Amino acid sequence: MALLVQKFGGTSVGDPDRIREVAEYVARCRRRGDDVVLVVSAMGKETDELLRLADEVADTQPGREMDMLITAGERKAVALVAMALHSAGVEAESFTGSQAGFLTDSAHRNAKIVEVRAHRVRDSVAAGRVPVVAGSQGASGDNEITFLGRGGSDTTAVALAKVLDADACELYTDVSGVFTTDPRITSSARKINRISFDEMLEMTAAGCPKPAMRSVEFAHRHRVPLHVRSAFTWEPGTWVTEEDSEMEDAVIRAVIADQQEAKVTVSGVPDKPGIAANLFRQLANDSVNVDMIVQNASEGGITDISFTVPHADLARALEICQSERAELSAAAVSSEPRIAKVSVVGAGMKSNPGVAATMFETLANNGINIEMISTSAIRISCVIAESDSDRAVQVLHDAFELDKSEF
């Protein structure tokens, strides 16, 4: 008999039929003898819809009211799931994040968990019921409702698994696990059976949406084994765990494309100490999240600096660059929103030379121009035109034979 935290994403509870299917599945788990704690996301695209409504009624969106609004999606979903469980013969009770004991800081829209006082959830399990907890939410010290950010339900589930000392944290979604690349885009993508936290973290940093990055960081730090799996076929999925001897060191494990970033170029700046320091300090002071940075070789003491930021930070980054232009003695500031970052990730590249060469040759042979490059010990990322993104993923996936590998 195991204690399982099972988290269901938006598509998994997207309509009444899906909610009934989830309830039947949980009933089967209970009959098998497992204790289950559920974490549920808002149904389907409801979070996007709530954000769109907010855009329609107001230009200024106070964090407090936004969090009250967004968290309503999960609140509705947990009540419906708990009712469906009752109908399936399972005693269940829904909890908001606050009722489940999620204490957070007060950074609205992106709050961090400070502590989980899970006694109500624990009592519920001890009484033979299934607690159904609203994902991605909590309450701050001054008792305001907070939202943990997009994809935060994965983090809710991992945090609960940790405090309850659960046997596993199962993240049910609309694909059957973590794949060698997005299976929606590349039909030859293969499911990865086992992957280490380190590789999974690099994949999420490179733009893989599943599992959410913060949840992987949390799971890694607290050694919570993650099982990413399908809420449609219920087949075994991908285990994300500490690296072990059974894990084959694939040279390349996955190819990831990320279209969430834009490129900013500050051109004609003097090549002298302090310029980059000044620019990136100003960006940091305004919480602009800079990812890749490239500075060209200087010509006549003048150079260009390019960097990438999430689309959401682009307007702010441009404002800062413009206002610092005189201070930086820069000739111009420009931006390119239609870029993609393609990355290859694999722990085996540490001991296998030639991965970068293969990646660059493959892109070159397919006429795809590389605008920026960055690397970590187990990842190589290239910025290319957004219009080349899907093709780049396909040719790299083929070049590294990810369609053939057995993990």
Ligand code: ADP
């Ligand atoms: P949920 O809402 O269930 O939490 P998300 O919609 O956030 O899940 O993420 C699941 C989606 O992630 C899948 O539908 C899939 O298209 C996409 N995805 C992108 N890259 C990958 C990958 N390498 N492996 C698995 N899924 C991926």
Ligand code: ASP
């Ligand atoms: N519903 C929220 C979102 O769409 C939280 C989550 O699903 O994790 O981001």
Ligand code: MG
């Ligand atoms: Mg989601």
